[in-house]
Amino acid sequence: DETERSIAGQKLNQIAAFASVNACRRRQILAYFGERLEAANCGACDVCAGETEQIDATTDARILMSAVARTGQRFGAMHVVEVVTGANTQKIRRFRHDRLKTYGAGAERDKQYWRRIVDDLLGQECMVRTEGEYPVLKLTPRGKDVLYGREEFHVLRQPSKRRRRARPADAVIEYDHALFEELRAVRRQLAADRNVPPFVVFSDRTLHEMAAHFPTTPDKMRNITGVGDKKLQQYAGDFLPVVDAYVRD
Ligand SMILES: [Zn+2]
Known part of the structure; x- marks a missing residue:
């Protein structure tokens, strides 16, 4: 039925997100099966072993979670991403979310990028998605730590098809x-x-x-x-x- 299909769809999205999310692989797989790995570091997967390349995404995480907070933690990922990218939708006009400080704050990146930030914030337990017919995003204590500047937030560098010129901050330095x-x-x-x-x-x-x-x-x-x-x-x-x-x- 419809509910089962929607759950199946969500599970598929979760699987697709595994590889790109910056969180322990074992923890993610267990979470997928509804179980919890108590340790935050399994000591064995590539993320826990420190073999992945990390990028600081603290600013973007704050932009997105700020939009979640300012809209009252009552909306789903799609709407929050539309607020951040400054989309002109009926829903945004109806709730006057175009007057929020974070409206369009992330307009220089596309929706796909912000969906990835959402997946990473969920995978790193900065936010949770509620169950039910209209799932909404809510902040966790760790999410608030990132939002209020007490913690940093990192994502994995994604393999890019096209080589782009490195920005100065990412510039490769010579090291031993x-x-x-x-x-x-x-x-x-x-x-x-x-x-x-x-x-x-x-x-x-x-x-x-x-x-x-x-x-x-x-x-x-x-x-x-x-x-x-x-x-x-x-x-x-x-x-x-x-x-x-x-x-x-
Ligand atoms: Zn691990």
Whole structure:
């Protein structure tokens, strides 16, 4: 019947989203079968092992979740995406959502891009989709942490068919690959110990910079992109000795 077909359709969409969502693969597959993996880091899949390339999408996540919040957490993904992209629909006019601050805030990206952000926010448990005939998006505590600037949000770099010129922020930097591998091993261990995904410890960008600038003191490490006071305090003791030993060799 209609309900079963719509559930089947949702499940298919979920499967399609698996590969692109930046969350533990095992956790996603279990969630698909209605089960829950308590650990946030299974330690074995490519995402948990830190083998994927991460892109900071915190700003876009905030734009989308801000639209969810400002529309009262009472609308589905399609409508929220139309608000963010500044679409001119009857529904938007009826609810006066074209007067919201986030209306059209993401107009420079297409709807497909924002649907992916929605999938990632769901997969990373920043939002939930309610059950029933008219599913709506709601924010979770983690979603609010990202929205209010307490947490970052990363997505996986998607394989692109056409090579685009890298923007300066994404520009590839020259770095020492052997040191990078050592730093990555430290990150993998810390992430497993703390039961968090590796990018929560440090992004690839941060490790690349460390493997390029060889920081051996807290001051030098503080100058690396992505190293704030809190992370310096948390991780300097784990990473600095590795760099120091590497430089001495
Ligand atoms: Zn995993």
